[in-house]
Structure formats: C-alpha cells, structure tokens
Amino acid sequence: MVRRLIQLYVGLGLYGLSTAMFIRSDLGVDPWDVFHLGVALQLGVSIGTVIIVTGALVLLLWIPLRQLPGLGTISNVICIGLAADASMALIPDIASLPIRIALLVSGIVVNAIATGMYIGAGFGAGPRDGLMTGMHARFGWSIRVVRTAIEVSVLLIGCLLGGTFGVGTVLYALTIGPLIQLCLPWFRHKPRARALAEPERIV
Structure with a gap:
C-alpha cells in the first residue's frame, strides 16, 4: 500500500512537471x-x-x-495543478530553440511515465479519464469516439480562448498513446497473491 501511494503521488507530481515543461517549451x-x-x-x-x-x-x-471517484481521482484534481504551478515557478522562460525542443520531447516522455505511474497505482481514474469511461458505460459509445470528441472539443475551445496550439500538440497526440502503452506495464500494481503465485524470473 505504501509503495502504491508513493507511486501515485510521484506520478501526479511528474504529470504537473510535464505540464510546465510543455508550456515553457512554447511549442504547443x-x-x-x-x-x-x-x-x-x-x-x-x-x-x-x-x-x-x-x-x-x-x-x-x-x-x-x-x-x-477513488483516492487517485481526488488526488488527481488537487495535486497536478499544485505541481504544475510549482514547476512553472522553477522552470524559467527559455529562448533557445534547441533547448525548447528538448524540453518538449522530455515533457512528453515524463508525461507518459507519470500517467503509467498514477494509473498503475490502482487508486482510480483521473476526472477526465473517468468522464470518458463513464460516457462509454452509460451510453454505449465507443471509447475512441468519446475520447476523440472530448479532446477535439477542449482543443477548439482552448484555441478560441488563446491557448497555445503548435507542433508540440500534434507530436503529443501522435506519440502519447504508444508511450503510455510502453510505460504502463512497468508500474501496474500486481495483487500480492498473484505475485506470489508467479515463478521468480532469473535474469
């Protein structure tokens, strides 16, 4: 339990950090x-x-x-925003384009690791992910349709309000799914009974 809690809050903290990295890259x-x-x-x-x-x-x-909602859901609401503001205070504005590109790419990787950590901890989905799965369960719409509709809607509204859309937005959309799929097995919580039942691997 302690390990899972640490994994949850480290993951949420890293997610907030990745948000600040995206913003400071100024590439979307x-x-x-x-x-x-x-x-x-x-x-x-x-x-x-x-x-x-x-x-x-x-x-x-x-x-x-x-x-x-679960503990992870409530923690998601509070911790990511706090971590994002703290990280924004620590990361200065950057003029160098190569450094901004490196910050963007690193931010995407950190975001994928963070997502794998807080989902893998098994304390409940974040509010935005829960909205997607809830609409799927309630109305029978496919996850793909629901997720796309939500993402496109918030993207369009954000652009109209002056949010930063750029190459980073496109790069994130293309890479985050495969990266999360890669990272999630590293952090997925394995019930103790199952772990004890599996033979030890010798490397």
Whole structure:
C-alpha cells in the first residue's frame, strides 16, 4: 500500500512537471492544456488553478454518469495543478530553440511515465479519464469516439480562448498513446497473491 501511494503521488507530481515543461517549451501543449491555458489567459489566474477547478467541475459530471471517484481521482484534481504551478515557478522562460525542443520531447516522455505511474497505482481514474469511461458505460459509445470528441472539443475551445496550439500538440497526440502503452506495464500494481503465485524470473 505504501509503495502504491508513493507511486501515485510521484506520478501526479511528474504529470504537473510535464505540464510546465510543455508550456515553457512554447511549442504547443496537449489538448486539455490548450484549454487550461486559454482559460488561464482569459481569467488572469495560474494554470494550476484552472487545472484544479476544471478537474473539480469535470468530476461533477460523474454524478449523472454514476461514476464513483477513488483516492487517485481526488488526488488527481488537487495535486497536478499544485505541481504544475510549482514547476512553472522553477522552470524559467527559455529562448533557445534547441533547448525548447528538448524540453518538449522530455515533457512528453515524463508525461507518459507519470500517467503509467498514477494509473498503475490502482487508486482510480483521473476526472477526465473517468468522464470518458463513464460516457462509454452509460451510453454505449465507443471509447475512441468519446475520447476523440472530448479532446477535439477542449482543443477548439482552448484555441478560441488563446491557448497555445503548435507542433508540440500534434507530436503529443501522435506519440502519447504508444508511450503510455510502453510505460504502463512497468508500474501496474500486481495483487500480492498473484505475485506470489508467479515463478521468480532469473535474469
């Protein structure tokens, strides 16, 4: 349990760090952060504040979908925003294009590792992922259709509000799925009974 909790909160912290890395690269952010940035610009508040408030509002949409949040869900709402603001304070604006490109690519890798860590800890889906799975379960729509519709919607709204869309947004969309698929098995929680039943591997 302790290991899983550490994995959960380290993963959420790294996710917030990756958000700051995307923003400081100034080459485009993931679709949800295009939305978060657009709202932050319009309201004059920090990106972390918008992430927290948006997560809480999305969580309210779980009620008609009959979804139940877990510890990981509530922690996701709070911790990612706090970590994003803390990381923004630590990472300065960068002028050098090669460094910005390196920051973007590193941010995508960190984001994939972070996602694998907090999902693999097994304490419940984040509010945005739970919205997707809840709509799938409630209405029978395919995950692909629901995920695409949500991502495109927040991306378009974010762009209209002034969020940063760029090559990084496209690169994230193309690479994050395969990277998460690669990282998730590293961190997926294995029940103790199953772990004891499996033979020890000798390397």
